[in-house]
Amino acid sequence: MTRSSELFDRAKRVLPGGVNSPVRAFRAVGGTPFFVAHAEGSRLIDVDGRSYIDYVCSWGPLILGHAHPAVLEAVRQAAQRGWTYGAPCEAEVELAEEVRRRMPSVEIMRFVNSGTEATMSAVRLARAVTGRELIVKFEGCYHGHADGFLVKAGSGVATLGLPDSPGVPAALASLTLTAPFNDARAVADLFREHAGRIAAIIVEPYVGNAGFISPDSDFHPALRDVCDQYGALLIFDEVMTGFRVAAGGAQERLAVAPDLTTLGKIVGGGFPVGAYGGRADLMKRIAPDGPVYQAGTLSGNPVAMAAGLATLRETNRPGFYESLEQKTTRLLAGLERAAQRHGVAITAGHAGSMWGVYFTAGPVRNYADAKRTDTALFARWHKAVLARDVFLAPSAFEAGFVSSAHSDAEIDFTIEQLDAALAEARAR
Ligand code: KE4
Numbered sequence: 001m002t003r004s005s006e007l008f009d010r011a012k013r014v015l016p017g018g019v020n021s022p023v024r025a026f027r028a029v030g031g032t033p034f035f036v037a038h039a040e041g042s043r044l045i046d047v048d049g050r051s052y053i054d055y056v057c058s059w060g061p062l063i064l065g066h067a068h069p070a071v072l073e074a075v076r077q078a079a080q081r082g083w084t085y086g087a088p089c090e091a092e093v094e095l096a097e098e099v100r101r102r103m104p105s106v107e108i109m110r111f112v113n114s115g116t117e118a119t120m121s122a123v124r125l126a127r128a129v130t131g132r133e134l135i136v137k138f139e140g141c142y143h144g145h146a147d148g149f150l151v152k153a154g155s156g157v158a159t160l161g162l163p164d165s166p167g168v169p170a171a172l173a174s175l176t177l178t179a180p181f182n183d184a185r186a187v188a189d190l191f192r193e194h195a196g197r198i199a200a201i202i203v204e205p206y207v208g209n210a211g212f213i214s215p216d217s218d219f220h221p222a223l224r225d226v227c228d229q230y231g232a233l234l235i236f237d238e239v240m241t242g243f244r245v246a247a248g249g250a251q252e253r254l255a256v257a258p259d260l261t262t263l264g265k266i267v268g269g270g271f272p273v274g275a276y277g278g279r280a281d282l283m284k285r286i287a288p289d290g291p292v293y294q295a296g297t298l299s300g301n302p303v304a305m306a307a308g309l310a311t312l313r314e315t316n317r318p319g320f321y322e323s324l325e326q327k328t329t330r331l332l333a334g335l336e337r338a339a340q341r342h343g344v345a346i347t348a349g350h351a352g353s354m355w356g357v358y359f360t361a362g363p364v365r366n367y368a369d370a371k372r373t374d375t376a377l378f379a380r381w382h383k384a385v386l387a388r389d390v391f392l393a394p395s396a397f398e399a400g401f402v403s404s405a406h407s408d409a410e411i412d413f414t415i416e417q418l419d420a421a422l423a424e425a426r427a428r
Contacts, residue, residue: 003047007035022156023059028375029382029394039066041405044391052391053410057401059393060208060240061265063324063353064314065405071269074310075303084301091305098312099267099275102248103238105257109277110286111300115239115264116144118274119202121294122260123148126200126233128292129282134194136201136232138181140210140367140397143202143237143262151176154209154367159395180366181207182215184222191230200233200260201226205250208240208399210370212349212356220256227259233282239264239274240399243312245352247321253351269311271304320404324353327411328402331355334415335422342422344377353402370397380428384421390414 011018017025019033026033034046042065044054057063064071078091092111100106112118123135123146137143142155150157150165151173157164164173177194179186181203191198201223207213227234236258241250243266251258260278267273277283287293298304315321332348332355339346347362349355358364359374359381378396385392393400402411 002032004035005032007047008032023159023393023395023398026394028159028396029379031383031386033394041065041067042403042407042410050389052386052389053406053414054391055400055402055414056391056393056398057403058270059265059398060244060354060401061268061270063244063266063401063403064269064311065403068311068314068405070314071307071310074306075271078303078306081302083303084298086297089300089302089305091302091309092300095267095305095309095312098309099263099277102243102312103251103261104248105251105259105279106261106277107280108283109263109275110283110294111305112274112276112294112296113272113298114144114274115237115262116146116149116274117296118239118262118264118276119143119149119235119237120146122235122262122276122278123200123202124294125276125282125285125292126235126260129285130199130232132197132199132232133175134177134198135175136177136179136187136190136198138203138207138367139178140181140213140370141202141204141207141237142209143204144239147172148176149202152178152367154207154397156395158210158367158371158397180368181210181213182219182365184219184226187223188226191226191232195230198230198232200235202235202237202262204237204240205254205256206241206245206351206354207367208354208356210367210397211358211364211373212351212354212399213364213366213370214349214351215254216365220254224256224258233259235260235262237262241351241354242266243315244354244401247315250351266311266315267308268304269307269309271307272298273304273308314404321352324402324404325350327406327408328353328355330408331402331411331414332357334411335418338415338419338422341419342426344422344426347373354399355402356399358396377425380425381421384424385417388417388421390417390421
């Protein structure tokens with residue numbers, strides 16, 4: 001009996017499934033989740049003393065790796081001055097100014113405490129500004145767990161194969177229209193059919209909650225055009241891609257300016273921070289400037305702001321993003337060579353240091369394609385990889401990440417383990 005399994009038994013007596021977020025329960029890949037004792041750099045160390053190279057990175061926030069000294073020092077100094085004031089402080093302004101410098105489309109923003117709060121607030125604003133009720137999302141995309149988003153959602157909902165979610169009133173779910181990712185024609189059809197009733201499109205610019213799916217080059221420009229044509233807003237959900245796929249996020253990499261952007265994960269450096277923002281003429285409708293209400297007890301707290309600011313400043317270093325992309329490219333090239341040698345069909349993709357792998361010859365252009373991949377082989381491979389001290393997201397419908405703490409030697413070591421694990425998983 002390992003300490004992790006003892007803790008898991010205890011956890012299941014007080015937490016649903018023994019976890020505080022479903023995907024952590026390893027349901028899709030089997031086995032018992034390890035419990036973490038501490039983490040540093042690229043490593044998670046579990047309560048039984050085992051060390052894993054971590055490619056989950058807390059599902060995206062830790063672009064610098066765990067417990068980065070600069071972030072730790074910033075958090076320590078902030079905490080010594082008190083950690084929540086319930087009143088404005090300079091750190092909120094500094095982080096907002098840094099976000100705007102990196103993402104000029106985000107002229108005005110509001111900090112919240114999670115990506116879910118960010119996306120639900122952005123949609124409320126879009127409905128208020130347009131006076132319309134319908135939103136368009138894409139199958140397999142995940143925008144947090146607010147009721148209206150749990151419609152053909154990705155991430156844990158896809159991982160657990162849940163229909164969407166009980167508890168979401170049909171009246172509410174009916175306000176969410178869906179289309180296949182990369183299908184601009186389907187979106188145009190929705191706008192024609194519901195002309196004048198669609199408030200916004202919300203989209204993961206690169207899909208990280210169905211595995212990893214890249215947009216066709218003409219997809220986002222087509223979304224921008226159809227929103228302009230029908231007076232709807234384009235919301236880029238950059239909770240995962242923001243400051244990950246480029247210094248200025250997906251909107252920089254794709255050169256498409258959304259009307260609103262939602263952020264999370266990296267913007268808080270691993271502390272609970274989300275944000276939504278965009279055009280000043282839209283954001284001025286948010287209370288107390290305007291009538292659209294949204295609030296939060298701990299929003300903009302100085303410790304979380306300090307963690308986000310220290311993180312973004314570290315990523316400003318020359319060559320930071322290029323180096324991360326090189327490591328990621330090398331990792332995937334190594335895996336593709338291994339797959340070829342073992343005669344296993346895989347489709348790998350990445351943008352910056354956000355990446356994903358499917359067991360299929362491909363292409364994977366949308367959620368339907370992703371669901372047809374060999375998830376059973378993925379589960380066997382995940383188990384074999386974990387046995388070799390490399391931690392991948394425990395679901396075929398999640399993305400992986402590389403941090404600046406991952407050394408070249410660890411990338412090489414990882415390639416060897418992925419290779420050996422593939423041989424083992426294929427054989428079984
Ligand atoms: P949070 O409420 O979990 O902070 O953010 C929701 C969210 C919104 N938008 C996108 C694009 C996201 O990826 C997320 C959260 N991502 C998942 C991982 N795929 C969080 C991990 C989990 O649910 O445990």
